[in-house]
Amino acid sequence: MLENRKILLCVSGGIAVYKAVALVSKLSQAGASVKVIMTQSAQQFVQPLTFQVMSRHDVFTDTFDEKDSSVIAHIDLADWAELIIVAPGTANVIGKLANGIGDDMVTTTLLAATAPIWIAPAMNVHMYDHPAVKRNIQQLHEDGIRFIEPSEGFLACGYVGKGRLEEPEKITQLVETYFRRELKLTGKKVVVTAGPTRERIDPVRFLTNFSSGKMGYAMASAAAEMGAEAILISGPVSLSVPSGVTRIQVESAAEMLEAVEAHFATADYVVKTAAVADYRPKKIADQKIKKQQGESSIVLERTIDILNQLGQQKTHQVLIGFAAETNNVSKYAKDKLERKNADYIIANDVSEAQAGFESDTNRVVVYGKNDFEQAFDMMPKQQLAHQLFEMIIEKETPYDR
Ligand SMILES: Cc1cc2nc3c(=O)[nH]c(=O)nc-3n(C[C@H](O)[C@H](O)[C@H](O)COP(=O)(O)O)c2cc1C
Structure with a gap:
């Protein structure tokens, strides 16, 4: 053995x-x-x-x-x-x-x-x-x-x-x-995105979200432990680089897309755990915006949808997206799977205690093509990451598809 x-x-x-x-x-x-x-x-x-x-x-x-x-x-x-x-x-x-x-x-x-x-x-x-x-x-x-x-x-x-x-x-x-x-991902390249993105408003302010990056770091760490070349494209978080993982730090959704695209062609698995901003300020002010009397508003524009973009470009890659929702999790996840041409959507209800963003544990349901659905119990994110890869590897033979 x-x-x-x-x-x-x-x-x-x-x-x-x-x-x-x-x-x-x-x-x-x-x-x-x-x-x-x-x-x-x-x-x-x-x-x-x-x-x-x-x-x-x-x-x-x-x-x-x-x-x-x-x-x-x-x-x-x-x-x-x-x-x-x-x-x-x-x-x-x-x-x-x-x-x-x-x-x-x-x-x-x-x-x-x-x-x-x-x-x-x-x-x-x-x-x-x-x-x-x-x-x-x-x-x-x-x-x-x-x-x-x-x-x-x-x-x-x-x-x-x-x-x-x-x-x-x-x-x-x-x-x-x-x-x-470890043997199961030897010779494979796994690209994982993690954490939040920051969309600048002015030199001192930005729009972001509560993603801690823990699930993505756990996925990258598990991939490395299973022998993969693990590339972690990370928004700003306070976690250290897991052993055996190469981290690329980015800030905005646009930077994240650029980094993912640079590795996409050679990737075997792409795991998108990052909570990427859907909108960004249309204009980034050069100077700090001063407070004024009365209400103020910021005009937002859509960022590029990275998962969607990768779904279009996909050739041999197994594309795995995460869906963090607060309601109607199953419906939204199935819809996302279809619309984005992903192979799997891993859905979690971030409103649930001990699941989602800041937590060290998570409970997820995985949705795949042909009505595939598998629920995982609440467990530490590190352990869950291993089980998710085990399951996906078992279902996939990426080079034979
Ligand atoms: C009988 C005996 C049993 C001990 N058992 C433990 C133990 O199980 N766990 C522990 O953390 N320290 C235990 N200690 C205390 C450690 O030996 C002590 O903190 C020591 O400085 C540890 O040195 P080390 O970490 O360099 O091995 C024990 C000490 C004695 C005398």
Whole structure:
């Protein structure tokens, strides 16, 4: 299953270090090549020798203990890895990484890595609930790091609650699924648009909307994780670039159209999550508009409808649009599918709590040709992005159409 996959396991200091030994064993049995780095604290729980024997590789514990003079170990290991797992992930390591601190072999290597990083936290239930830990986890989420949620149960500290390191079998399954998925978009180019656009009124004002860009960033991140060349054309948002994704930043609808068109001919999948302005001011004032007595108005003109434009130009591309609506979602989505010559419209009701713009979760219904319709439950946008690609890839064979 994991033949020749290169997995770097970073072990930090908690009781669950013993489970990390089992994880190395499971990953190795599945065929992966596993290298291990341990923090000083982790070595209080299990000796490096145990990991060395289980992984059949040297174990790295000290940034300044350079075993091979031809390389710098933490850079070399970061470059070597296809996937990095931090298990168990202590509150301390999570805090350090969220703040860019690299003061030992584990954190220095994590900062040097471009491969996806997964953290499997394990700690006392109150530590896990601490606002500082929650803040750090949120920050790392935004930095594109994936978390393997701890499970609930009896904790070594005597408490019962959330904080148990996920079982090694389960983590191994997630790794296998990840690499299986990865293959599915290898060799494909996926172009994703995300976020709002800004249409200038004058030098200090603009028209925009509440799109956070989270769904689009999740789609681009999932595409990259599944092996695609992922191009993310993004309006102004405060999210960082997901690992493995090339981001092109734009401002207006016109700039977004230009950027999409530049990549359209070579794209296999085009996913339009951006909330593009339908109208823009007909005239952009050169100077700041001064306030006046009484009412004022701005004359608006239509922007070019990007999805519609791409629908006309489509040759082999699979065109996926998003519809964010507050009412009559199904009717509008089906209509949009038809009018714009899209292959799929993914519709969500943005008036629903925990769905749509600012939320980290979403619930959608996908509409496709020939009355295809599939509903997805409420789930984190990252997970939903993977499931949407899985579904679309299954239904599509873009080169055979
Ligand atoms: C017996 C024992 C168990 C511990 N278990 C955990 C744990 O499960 N999770 C955690 O975040 N910290 C745990 N700690 C605290 C960490 O070891 C401590 O914060 C340490 O500085 C972490 O270092 P590291 O992150 O560099 O490995 C434990 C400490 C002791 C003494």
